[in-house]
Amino acid sequence: MTMSRQGVQPTEVIDRAAKLRFRWNGKRFSGFEGDTIASALAASGEQIFSRSMKYHRPRGILTADYWDPNLMVQVGDDPNVRAGHRLLESGMDVRSQNAWPSLNRDIKAVNGLLGRFLTAGFYYKTFMRPQWLWPTYERVLATFAPGGKIDLDTPHAYHDKRYTHPDVVVAGAGPAGIEAALAASSAGASVMLVSHEHSVGGHLRYSSAAADQAALAELRTALDASDVEVLTDSTVTGRYEDNWLGIVQRNHPVAVERLIKARAKTLVAAPGLIERPYVFEGNDRPGVITSGAARRLVNLWGVKPGERAVVFSANAEGDAAVADLERVGTEIAAVIDGRTGGSISSTRGSSRAVDAVVADGASIGADLLVVAAGWTAPTSLLNMAGDRPVYDPAAARFFPSDPPSNVLATGGLAGDADLDGLRQHGAATGRLAASRAAAVRHRLQARTARALPVDGDEPAWAPDERAPLGRDPHPELYRADTHGMVDMSEDISSKDLVAAAHEGYDSVELAKRYTTATMGPSQGKLETVNTVAAIAEARGETISEVGTTVWRPPYAPVTLGALAGRMFEPVRVSSIHPWHEANNVSVIQAGQWLRPDHYGDPAAEVRNVRRNVGLIDVTPLGKLDLRGPDVPKLLSLLYVNKWMKLGVGRVRYGMMCAEDGVVLDDGVTGRLGEDHYMMSTTSSGAGGVWEWVENWLQTERPDWQVHVTPVTTAYASINVAGPKSRELMSRVCAGVDLDAEAFPYMTVRQATVAGVAGCFMWRIGFTGELSFELHAPAGHGLRVWEALMDSGSDLGVAPFGLEAQRIMRLEKGHFIVGQDTDGLTLGPSTGTGSLIKLDKDDFAGKPELAWAADRSLPLVVAIQPDDPDVVPEEAAQIVRGDTNEILGRITSSRYSPTLNRSICLGQVEPDLAAGGTKVTVLLESGERIGATVIDHHAHFDPAGERLRG
């Protein structure tokens, strides 16, 4: 086979005035604007484009379009580029994949000799035993693996997403699809027409018939004048529930790729038909091409595919290819007619010859073998909508059976007709799609409270009164008795499939997975029908009896970049954050929040809080504003303890359990006024508790009068902690008596702080020190923080971060929900069982907690290692002696700068929970250390004198 560029063709899409230079495996080549990489290489006489996956057989052009399995190349740092589709660009560095050391001299072609080891299911057989050799196998296999090279230094490309709600999406822009889009648009629908190819027109693009070209011009003119949004070089990759569609747009002017998520009211599937290869010995040799490839090469790019051709034709398109080849001067050695029993059993000849061996064993010399052996209906989008297409042996392809009524098929997928017939069916489909879309639109609008009002009743669901398309007879041209390739992407021959069937993998779904047929980059578009036919032949059954595999998304491969899009990861910071950043903060990410972890030395921060006064920004602390007469009932229902008698100005600690009795969250809630409460939650529980509260109020107690407003970010929260905190607060607060008797522990007061009105603060103490937790309107948070810092410089005020707070709360033995508890920790296990008031009429989780009260449960306890300098890892196991019997685990551990020793919280079996019990902790290193359970949670100031001061 020798391909070459010919004179100007009337249908060609190349601009011969615009020459583009590029490299192919390091050598200089040139093509024209409008060429694909493959057409430019073919025009330059290149014959071999890749090596096959398993046997490293040389491969050339097969279909010359997106689906061509033999044209996967590397372009720069971009692997697995489809050279049959990707347009040539100036300066491209194109390289072959899967060939070493070179395309023409591939050492791994020796695999061909080892073919018997690479048969059906070879993955499962060859490399399994002995298992200890697997790492070696893996290394060897990796060097043989197909695919390009990934450059880890590739910069992030710009990918984007778009959301849209068109009335009608038409997938496929052949004559039927264009007519459907035009008709739907004329009927008033908003329409998106999606073409897989670089320009609309489908098979008309590469037809040299004058009538076809006239029709194409007419359709394009009409499209230009319409309101239809046309997307070219784009693929509808998936159809999901309620016509949610993924569309990958590859030619966006800015983004490398854009994923369009479209909610279509109706979908028209018009993908046309895909020509399927003919299975015979040697059908994968360079020089064997489909009739569509021949016509595209000639008519789109002016490339003569060969000098002397044998054409196997079983349909009109094959006949048209003969005419196209003759026009560019290819000698037609023979036309073998598949409709009258002609067949090809193998090819022969060396190097550039692909002599055709016909039925009687005669061999016809040629350098090009063109086959038109039938069609595959790419019913993917219909499958994804739940349809199970049915095989028609008379037409030798699958047809839709019963797709849902908001998915309509037209064009070759639906049947056969002349061009006018296809156009009429397309137009009728477009009108039907628009009518049904109008009904869907009316329904959606009527059900949306804030949408524009709709007039009248919902339009009737239009009946399908389209005149059905016919079905052209087509011979069934399948053969399973040769080593001909069924799947060129995966190097699966028909004999492999027959062998798999004989081994018992005779269901198509099993055979597919066992052999990997149809699982390569062509996604089964070329391979599925031949695969099913081979299995059917092996089973001695018909294709209908065997059935077919289900096409799943995506219709065509989708890059991870397109799926990822732009990365949107919202980050939340408090209004005080600029101060932290200006003061050497080390931040830690906690959920969406960026929080101060420390400002250089957490231990020094701890010592300063214990000695002087410190400030910590605790804005992410969850805050729910609760108002209404029924708030006490709500609190009693959600917390395990009692709330009916909390006085105004009082604050109480509460623990929440879920209905299964497992600890859900904890925090303090204060009563700010008669009917006004403020609930605080853990920082990580802020969102979940809000939904929990809403769930109870809306579904279980809808008659209760409670308004819930999340105010977490409406306030900047600052904990002012340390023995000098009262002195500091007195310098900035107005309108509140801070005296210990007037504002005692566990009370809440409203105040003006640093001139900021509307602040409230409660006296609680996670750190164990005298402390005021101050909540200021968020917009003034920074001002209040700076005022505290400025006013307290002589008191030694300093900021502290999350790490210092974690050390201090551990010194005090305060557990953290989710750190010291887990998804199985029942309320009583926290050691605060006395909090749980089972005499309340009802509260969340009450029955489980009642039953748990009679059981002996693991307990959260404070633990101190015997060696004060060893800090066991969090999650280190507590074991029995020298055994590996697990009796508990360390849940929190730190070195305490206050006590100068290591301290822990842990969960242990109930018989180890008594103070003074000796336990063994198994460290990650394997070392076992001794530790002692202490009889209260607080390692420091167990009487709590400091915090009440």
Next chain:
Amino acid sequence: MLLVPCPNCGPRNSTDLRYGGESHARPDPNTASPAEWRAYLYLRDNPAGWLRENWYCASGCRRWFSIERNTATNEFRDPPLPGDKRGGAA
């Protein structure tokens, strides 16, 4: 992706909502046997067909509502109309 008909916000992508699972009554916590309570916690009918279930419009109006869906076809039956706060999802 499923379109879920929220009575307040209209049809919304299911990712805008939180699925609350089958509607089921909460037993009286003072009289429920362990078997009854754990059936409430863990056991679901999971039918292939019509099912009354709860949804929470988490990214929209933040209302819980109850609606019937056919689990085999994803069809919603008798969806609540705007303003119809058929909450009380039991």
